[in-house]
Amino acid sequence: MERGRKLRIGFPRALFYYSYFPFWQGFFNRLGMEVVVSPPTTKGILDDGTREAEAEACIPVKLYHGHVLALKDKVDLLFIPRLVRIDRRSTFCPKFLGLPDMVRASLPDLPPILDLKVDERTSPGEWWPTCRAIGELLGIDSFLRLWSAYREGKQHQKAYEKLLYKGYLPEEALAALRGEEVEVPPRIKENLNLAVLGYPYQVYDGYISWDIIGKLRKMPINLWTMEMVPPSKLYRFCKHLPKQPFWHYSVLVLGAAYYYQQQGVDGVIHVAAFACGPDAMVNKIMEIDLSQGSNPTPFMSLSVDEQTGDAGVATRLEAFVDMLLQRRRKG
Amino acid sequence: MRKVTFPHMGYSHIAFKQLIEDMGFEAITPCHPNRYTLDLGVRYSPEHACIPFKILMGNYIEALERGAEIIITSGGVGPCRAGLYGMTHEKILKSLGYDFRIVVFDPPLVNLWDFYWKLRFMVREARLSWRAFIDVIKRAWDKLKLLDEMEIKAINLRPYEVEKGSTTRAFHQCLQIIDRARTRKEMEEARRECHRILEKVPKDRSRRPLKVGLVGEIYCLLEPFINLEVERTLGELGALACRGVFLTGYTQTDVLGKGNHNVRLLAAPYLNQFVGGHGQNSVGETIFYAKKGFDGVIHVAPFGCLPEIVAKGVLPKISRDLDIPILTLTLDEQTGRAGVQTRLEAFVDLLYQKRRAKEVKGFGTLLPGYRCGLCQH
Numbered sequence A: 001m002e003r004g005r006k007l008r009i010g011f012p013r014a015l016f017y018y019s020y021f022p023f024w025q026g027f028f029n030r031l032g033m034e035v036v037v038s039p040p041t042t043k044g045i046l047d048d049g050t051r052e053a054e055a056e057a058c059i060p061v062k063l064y065h066g067h068v069l070a071l072k073d074k075v076d077l078l079f080i081p082r083l084v085r086i087d088r089r090s091t092f093c094p095k096f097l098g099l100p101d102m103v104r105a106s107l108p109d110l111p112p113i114l115d116l117k118v119d120e121r122t123s124p125g126e127w128w129p130t131c132r133a134i135g136e137l138l139g140i141d142s143f144l145r146l147w148s149a150y151r152e153g154k155q156h157q158k159a160y161e162k163l164l165y166k167g168y169l170p171e172e173a174l175a176a177l178r179g180e181e182v183e184v185p186p187r188i189k190e191n192l193n194l195a196v197l198g199y200p201y202q203v204y205d206g207y208i209s210w211d212i213i214g215k216l217r218k219m220p221i222n223l224w225t226m227e228m229v230p231p232s233k234l235y236r237f238c239k240h241l242p243k244q245p246f247w248h249y250s251v252l253v254l255g256a257a258y259y260y261q262q263q264g265v266d267g268v269i270h271v272a273a274f275a276c277g278p279d280a281m282v283n284k285i286m287e288i289d290l291s292q293g294s295n296p297t298p299f300m301s302l303s304v305d306e307q308t309g310d311a312g313v314a315t316r317l318e319a320f321v322d323m324l325l326q327r328r329r330k331g
Numbered sequence B: 001m002r003k004v005t006f007p008h009m010g011y012s013h014i015a016f017k018q019l020i021e022d023m024g025f026e027a028i029t030p031c032h033p034n035r036y037t038l039d040l041g042v043r044y045s046p047e048h049a050c051i052p053f054k055i056l057m058g059n060y061i062e063a064l065e066r067g068a069e070i071i072i073t074s075g076g077v078g079p080c081r082a083g084l085y086g087m088t089h090e091k092i093l094k095s096l097g098y099d100f101r102i103v104v105f106d107p108p109l110v111n112l113w114d115f116y117w118k119l120r121f122m123v124r125e126a127r128l129s130w131r132a133f134i135d136v137i138k139r140a141w142d143k144l145k146l147l148d149e150m151e152i153k154a155i156n157l158r159p160y161e162v163e164k165g166s167t168t169r170a171f172h173q174c175l176q177i178i179d180r181a182r183t184r185k186e187m188e189e190a191r192r193e194c195h196r197i198l199e200k201v202p203k204d205r206s207r208r209p210l211k212v213g214l215v216g217e218i219y220c221l222l223e224p225f226i227n228l229e230v231e232r233t234l235g236e237l238g239a240l241a242c243r244g245v246f247l248t249g250y251t252q253t254d255v256l257g258k259g260n261h262n263v264r265l266l267a268a269p270y271l272n273q274f275v276g277g278h279g280q281n282s283v284g285e286t287i288f289y290a291k292k293g294f295d296g297v298i299h300v301a302p303f304g305c306l307p308e309i310v311a312k313g314v315l316p317k318i319s320r321d322l323d324i325p326i327l328t329l330t331l332d333e334q335t336g337r338a339g340v341q342t343r344l345e346a347f348v349d350l351l352y353q354k355r356r357a358k359e360v361k362g363f364g365t366l367l368p369g370y371r372c373g374l375c376q377h
């Protein structure tokens, strides 16, 4: 690397990007490095990923491969941590666990990968052990420098989460953090309250979700998502299940379903990821639990793929919202 | 008498039936999975659930129709779907209107207390003393071991059989004998009898069968209905299929504790993380077989199986790096027997060609009677 140029770290815009990007951006920037994010998903990126990744993998993981490809020639290092556990209550989906291995085995000529393991059970302290390891790998031996970078990351993350809890969606919150003018539609009392639940990397990626969020924003509804509730609360709402579900994002989705059911929303949409193993189970559990009990909540599961088409998604959303409106008028 | 049922996996039902009956329950032995079971399971399972889930579902419904009141099953720890099987089955079956109780045994290491309470529930229901109960368990365990022993023997003999299918017939005869044996003495006799039966099958010892490693997801490996009898087909094509996963091994490493350590170490350069199920084992065992000079590896996995998808992601690289042919069989309700048969035949042909090429070049090949050491035969 030539002198004076900043080290460029590649951060694919997929999977945990929507959950933890602010932390890592803050952290790396403070260390004097540049974080390069892949561009928003396009057809080309998805096609690249689909071509190179294991055929049976879910769309979000294939997409991740595509984003890695989009980045690989523009960066000095790729940041692909192996997320195993970020808290004591859940484990990530097996595909997160094997992510660096899958990427490395299926994509040739990659820059070096920072594939550190994040496991709260074996090395507690949330991101801190990972930050330490990164410091070691990149030759940063000043503890203070590392610590202040870590603190900075935490601050960014906190600010981000605060915006989320206020009702910003991840993309909006990220834009607001960058200092852009963002307008979040106010909640209106007459509107329908609709909870849209799903893994953030499926729901907020405009391309693979056929812009569900954008479409819903145009309708007379108040949008609720799982990011608007602190995870610790969501965990509590899963407590009554006979067996604790263990995949990180799935617990949050399920918890959010029970939480919003209790809050009395008018309807719940579950945006299932295509070819996702955990969702096959989560979706069924949610469907049964929401339709039973004292206050059944209308529920729609939306599993979208390339064949669904823009019009297909729009029709289904409209039909569901119409149904909710009628239901409200009647009762 | 309470009626109890349990999942069907390989030939384990023979041992579990005995266990349940000795505890004083009436055992509703799940039937061998068949087309009907599968259709039933598929109808009431989430579309994208993995195939073991669907088969179990079919089996449970059949058993409940036959009057089962309690379902006993094992849970799982890992980040894999098996851990949620019990709860999801329960929710779906209850929403279909069945009335039953399900007891899911999670590995005792994960939650000892929970394990104890469930055990206590069963022992109370059975009205057994703990001591009698332990004896019952021990005998069931012996039976599992016996089943494994015979299966391994049959696998090892099949490639040498003179008449196709004769080993399988003999093996099924053995299963019946084992099923009838209850006391320790009877089991010992059954053991001798079975060995005699299998050895009586006419064999051609001059053959040098191919050595093929079987790796993959456990349910697919153990259940002939799902894997469309891979082992038998391979054996009859003249290939010896070795696998590291057997009933007793499963119970020891997966139900009771943590998985196989050495295999994980082998896997580390390619997959340095336990990913649930047998994903990492598949990778480690493949490397193991490659290093032992096997002719090829067959990887069986249910369609959409999470850990095995991760394994599939890295296996092609291993195949290139270590020069070992790998055939992946992805199984779901649509997999056809004929297709699998053709693919296996083509694969075996390829392996023979490869072996011949190697022999010409002067590499040594495996001698007959070579043992891999993974399974204890």
Ligand code: SF4
Pocket (backbone or CB within 6 Å): A058, A059, A060, A061, A093, A094, A095, A096, A199, A249, A273, A275, A276, A277, A278, A279
């Ligand atoms: S949770 Fe589902 S969508 Fe996410 S990585 Fe796992 S399989 Fe893919």
Ligand code: SF4
Pocket (backbone or CB within 6 Å): A277, B050, B051, B052, B080, B081, B082, B083, B217, B276, B277, B278, B302, B304, B305, B306, B307, B308
């Ligand atoms: S190992 Fe595979 S087949 Fe078994 S439960 Fe997990 S995902 Fe399903």
